Amino acid sequence: xxxxxxxxxxxxxxxxxxxxxxxxxxxxxxxxxxxxxxxxxxxxxxxxxxxxxxxxxxxxxxxxxxxxxxxxxxxxxxxxxxxxxxxxxxxxxxxxxxxxxxxxxxxxxxxxxxxxxxxxxxxxxxxxxxxxxxxxxxxxxxxxxxxxxxxxxxxxxxxxxxxxxxxxxxxxxxxxxxxxxxxxxxxxxxxxxxxxxxxxxxxxxxxxxxxxxxx
Numbered sequence: 146x147x148x149x150x151x152x153x154x155x156x157x158x159x160x161x162x163x164x165x166x167x168x169x170x171x172x173x174x175x176x177x178x179x180x181x182x183x184x185x186x187x188x189x190x191x192x193x194x195x196x197x198x199x200x201x202x203x204x205x206x207x208x209x210x211x212x213x214x215x216x217x218x219x220x221x222x223x224x225x226x227x228x229x230x231x232x233x234x235x236x237x238x239x240x241x242x243x244x245x246x247x248x249x250x251x252x253x254x255x256x257x258x259x260x261x262x263x264x265x266x267x268x269x270x271x272x273x274x275x276x277x278x279x280x281x282x283x284x285x286x287x288x289x290x291x292x293x294x295x296x297x298x299x300x301x302x303x304x305x306x307x308x309x310x311x312x313x314x315x316x317x318x319x320x321x322x323x324x325x326x327x328x329x330x331x332x333x334x335x336x337x338x339x340x341x342x343x344x345x346x347x348x349x350x351x352x353x354x355x356x357x358x359x360x
Contacts, residue, residue, distance in 0.1 A: 150309065150310055151252060151310060151311065151312050151331060152252060152253060152304075152306050152310040152311070153252055153253040153254070153255060153279075153301075153304045153306045153310065153311045153312070154246065154252050154253075154254055154255070154311070154312045154313075154314065154360075155254075155255045155256070155257050155297065155300050155304075155311060155312070155313045155314070155324075155329075156239075156243070156254070156255070156256050156257070156278075156313075156314045157194070157256075157257065157258055157313075157314060157315045157316060157317075157320050158256055158258035158260050158265055159233075159258065159260060159316075160193070160194075160315075160316030160317065160335070160337045160338045161236070161239060161314050161315065161316050161335055161337070161354075162235070162236060162239055162240070162243075162256070162272075162274070163232065163233045163234070163235060163236065163268060164233050164234045164235070164236050164337060165232050165233025165234075166189075166192075166193060166233075166316070166337075166338045167189075167233075167338075168231065168232065168233045169221075169232075169233070170184065170188075170189050170192060172221060172224065173192075173197065173217070173221065176217055176220060176221065177217070180208070180209065180213065181208075182205055182208055182209065188200075188204060190339070190343070191203070191204060193316070193317035193318070193319060193338055193339065194259075194291045194292070194315070194316075194317030194318070194319030194320040194323070195259065195290045195291060195292075195319055196259040196284055196290035197217070197218050197221065198214055198215075198218055198290070199290040201214045201217065202214065222261055222264070225261075225264050226263060226264065226267075229264065229267045229268055229271065230271075232264065232268060235272050236337065238353040238354055238355050239314075239335075239353075239354045240272060240274065241355065242354045242355055242357075242360065243274060243277050244274075244277065246277075246360065247277045253279045253280070253304055253306070254277055254278045254279060255278055255279060255280040255281065255282070255300050255303075255304055256278050256280070256281045256282065256283075256300075257282045257296045257297050257299075257300040257313075258282070258283055258284070258296070259283070259284040259290050259291060259296065260283055260284055261283060261284055261285060262281070262283040262284070262285040262286070265281060265283050266281075269281075279304065280300055280303045280304050282296050282299050282300045282303070286299055287299055291317070291319040291320050291322070291323040292318075292319040292320075292322035292323045292326065293323060293326070294323045294324070294326035294327035296323065297313065297323055297324050297326075297327035297329060298327045301327065301329075307328075308327060308328030308329045308330070309328070309330075311329050311331065312329070312331040312332070312333065313329050313331070313332045313333065314333045314334075314335065314354060315332060315333070315334055315335070315347065316334065316335045316336075316337050316338050316339060316344075317338065317339060317344075318339065318343055318344060318346065321334060321344065321346045321347050322346065325346065330348065331348060332346075332347045332348050332349070333347060333348070333349045333350075333351065333354070333357060334347030334349070334350045334351075335350075335351060335352070335353070335354060336350065336351070336352050
């Protein structure tokens, strides 16, 4: 990686900082059972990196009304607000890298995620990472979900850096596509939720972020 050109590193949240994707999926699976909708393993892959609303519309538009989709989203958010500890566990390896990058002061750090801002804020404070990021873009800041590039375009705008001077850390094909569509080619994919084969569009693929030695 041409490290001298990179001025900002943008992290996804779920699957990169928090090991939460499976818990979020299982929670949604329990809720949807009451609607007679059964999620399968194939749905997990389709959901990764996307807002819940987009996922439900793509897969169950013919079975769930917009009103019901909104109710499901509100139910999930309320549960996570009340019990943030049930959201998932912190990925300790990524935290170590973030703290090292913060202390080095070589890069501006940011988060770009579809998760609700209040949830991200609460969890970052619990992890003592809330002051590590210069910019935090969440699902409250953009209308479109990954693979749409909006969340990364907004992050670049607020960071005041060009796509060529930014790197992204993701865990999903949708997230990698979003970064690429925003013009960011320096992409790192972590295999926390997906296989290496499904993340082939990423420039670098690792099991743990600490494997990226030149960071």
